[in-house]
Amino acid sequence: MVDVGEKAPEFSMAADSGGGVSLAAMKGKKVVLYFYPKDDTPGCTKEACAFRDAMPDFSGIDAEIIGVSKDPVAKHDKFKAKYDLPFMLASDEESGVCERYGVWVEKNMYGKKYMGIERATFLIDGEGIVRNIWRKVKVPGHADAVLEAAKSL
Template identity: 65%
Template sequence: MSELTVGSPAPDFDLAADGGGRVSLSALKGRKVVLYFYPKDDTPGCTKEAIAFSGLADSFEEAGATIVGVSPDKAEKHDRFKAKHDLKVLLGADTDTDVANRYGVWVEKSMYGRKYMGIERSTFLIDAEGRIAAIWRKVKVAGHAEAVLEAVRELG
């Protein structure tokens, strides 16, 4: 599988989502999509990131973009995460990590000398035609949502 680059077609996905619904890239065609991958619901960095994107949700909407957060957690866990933190973003449940694999963000990680597979915090900006317009890998949460919003606005 070749690594995704700016200009590549974004791989389609269809995932169970919070609220009992589904989210798919094909259903969002014609809109810009901010697809952000995060390791786990209700952990410090992931919570900060989700709250940051939620805080700017109206601005993303005004810029014509839909925000979709994806982690391996189940949709029911996403429901609790959204309710607890009053999140305003759509959360997709990639329980088999198929989407994370297709986007190249399911990677070997290391903590305290132990190696394991997990999500590399990453964000993909997908244009209205379904092509990747920008990629952020190994995301640091501070200021990230603002940087993505700026890129969405520049995309026009």
């Protein structure tokens, strides 16, 4: 589990459009790393669209947004195209990055326990330090809260 003030765990993942993304490649930029359970589901779509709508403001403060789920890159490509998402979607199919960030957790739905991604967002500064963490995210107003925190870095 990572905490505020600690060095963000390094990552390198496949991303949409056949590309890749790593924390090291974004040195000097603010990074909004948000983890979500699944492409094209109601809550995840609302969250992605909220970040999409706030993208001009994030770009204005030199912040990169990266959405992470276990979905394969091909599914990310469809999700990104369907909702015109202007930021990168990374694929953590093996859950390694999710585990390092402490978002691969046991969930419980209708009495059934299973492992899944806890909706969470990490704000990382240009030096790779975690400056804010939102866990068990409620989607309404979340992108705005992240933007306000990123402006203060």
